[in-house]
Amino acid sequence: MIDKQHITDRFIKYITIDTESDPNNPAFPSTEKQWDLAKVLAEELKQIGMQEVDLDKNCYIMATLPSNLDYEVPTIGFIAHIDTSPDFTGANVKPKIIKNYQGNDIILNKEKNIVLSPDYFEDLLQYKGQTLITTDGTTLLGADDKAGVTEIVSAMEYLIQHPEIKHGKIRICFTPDEEVGKGAHLFNVEKFGSEWAYTMDGSQIGELEYENFNAASAKVTVTGKIVHPGYAKGKMINSMLIANEYVASLPTEETPENTEGYEGFFHLHDIQGNVEQTILEYIIRDHDLDLFEKRKKLMQRIADDFNEEFNQELIHIDIKNQYFNMKEKITPVMHIIDIAEEVMLENNIKPLIKPIRGGTDGSQLSYKGLPCPNIFAGGHNFHGRFEYVPVESMLKATEVIVGIAEKIANKYA
Numbered sequence: 001m002i003d004k005q006h007i008t009d010r011f012i013k014y015i016t017i018d019t020e021s022d023p024n025n026p027a028f029p030s031t032e033k034q035w036d037l038a039k040v041l042a043e044e045l046k047q048i049g050m051q052e053v054d055l056d057k058n059c060y061i062m063a064t065l066p067s068n069l070d071y072e073v074p075t076i077g078f079i080a081h082i083d084t085s086p087d088f089t090g091a092n093v094k095p096k097i098i099k100n101y102q103g104n105d106i107i108l109n110k111e112k113n114i115v116l117s118p119d120y121f122e123d124l125l126q127y128k129g130q131t132l133i134t135t136d137g138t139t140l141l142g143a144d145d146k147a148g149v150t151e152i153v154s155a156m157e158y159l160i161q162h163p164e165i166k167h168g169k170i171r172i173c174f175t176p177d178e179e180v181g182k183g184a185h186l187f188n189v190e191k192f193g194s195e196w197a198y199t200m201d202g203s204q205i206g207e208l209e210y211e212n213f214n215a216a217s218a219k220v221t222v223t224g225k226i227v228h229p230g231y232a233k234g235k236m237i238n239s240m241l242i243a244n245e246y247v248a249s250l251p252t253e254e255t256p257e258n259t260e261g262y263e264g265f266f267h268l269h270d271i272q273g274n275v276e277q278t279i280l281e282y283i284i285r286d287h288d289l290d291l292f293e294k295r296k297k298l299m300q301r302i303a304d305d306f307n308e309e310f311n312q313e314l315i316h317i318d319i320k321n322q323y324f325n326m327k328e329k330i331t332p333v334m335h336i337i338d339i340a341e342e343v344m345l346e347n348n349i350k351p352l353i354k355p356i357r358g359g360t361d362g363s364q365l366s367y368k369g370l371p372c373p374n375i376f377a378g379g380h381n382f383h384g385r386f387e388y389v390p391v392e393s394m395l396k397a398t399e400v401i402v403g404i405a406e407k408i409a410n411k412y413a
């Protein structure tokens with residue numbers, strides 16, 4: 001259907017442009033170099049025949065594929081992000097192409113003895129006989145999310161070249177700064193003007209995600225009292241020791257390293273302290289909204305108990321909601337999941353529907369009024385040197401985009 005070499009070349013063109021984002025820069029976009037890819041994409045979209053190609057001042061690219069129907073169907077959208085994770089360098093990506101992979105160890109870098117092995121990354125074995133694109137062991141690959149960008153551009157190009165395939169109006173958007181949590185921040189939902197959308201930003205083939213964590217941060221400030229240790233009896237309050245008790249009062253099994261699936265957690269990720277003051281930084285995560293609220297209340301109640309016991313405000317808690325489970329916004333429009341699932345099954349892809357143990361730009365967009373589940377882009381081992389993507393998975397994701405467009409045209413005929 002779509003040419004394998006063509007999609008490979010397109011992907012390689014994108015990943016060799018460095019677009020690493022920066023969590024410490026409040027500017028928009030957070031790095032100037034994201035413009036390098038944005039400009040290439042805007043030009044390419046015009047070239048393949050997309051309409052209303054617009055690269056705005058915040059580095060968001062939007063474009064339209066007009067409907068070729070003589071009846072009304074909902075306008076839908078496809079979204080991917082152009083930046084790569086600041087967790088690992090994305091400069092000078094030198095991809096390796098492994099054709100007809102046989103399930104063996106892949107030597108990414110002989111000099112540095114960096115090996116991508118199915119002994120450790122078992123998922124590799126499902127791609128025997130396929131073409132893998134890997135790193136040279138010194139950078140990330142950028143399949144997150146340039147695979148998604150590649151698939152959207154390729155699907156639009158295919159639809160333009162095959163006017164016999166019927167589809168409604170399709171909007172696409174490429175955003176900057178997803179990896180630093182800001183991809184949805186300046187996303188203009190009204191301007192995008194679609195009824196719903198899909199982010200092409202999942203991992204392995206088949207993934208279809210519409211549940212993510214409810215998320216909050218909690219800053220626990222423990223105030224002690226410093227007195228000369230020689231005269232401290234009955235007077236000193238050591239904030240570090242109180243903080244230690246506070247930590248131990250939370251359910252010790254409910255931590256990231258002890259939970260999976262739908263299990264939520266409290267994650268202590270930073271401690272700063274001395275006798276006078278200790279600050280504990282937590283994040284709270286749960287898919288279930290009730291349990292999420294209970295977790296927040298528990299943190300408060302433990303603090304209240306301490307304060308009561310000491311008869312003063314020893315512990316102060318500041319809890320801030322960060323994002324919410326998009327499920328709330330998707331359940332009322334479940335047909336948008338059903339359509340994606342049906343298309344996968346028709347293309348011999350086994351849908352893998354599972355909760356995301358994190359957030360997505362799609363969840364923020366869903367709460368901004370654009371229901372936005374997430375579909376696989378095909379890559380594995382994101383944000384590091386072992387990242388790879390099978391070309392066949394990118395082809396399948398492209399087929400899914402085309403298939404969704406086609407299905408909506410048929411459904412509303």
Ligand SMILES: [Zn+2]
Binds near residue numbers: 144
């Ligand atoms: Zn991503």
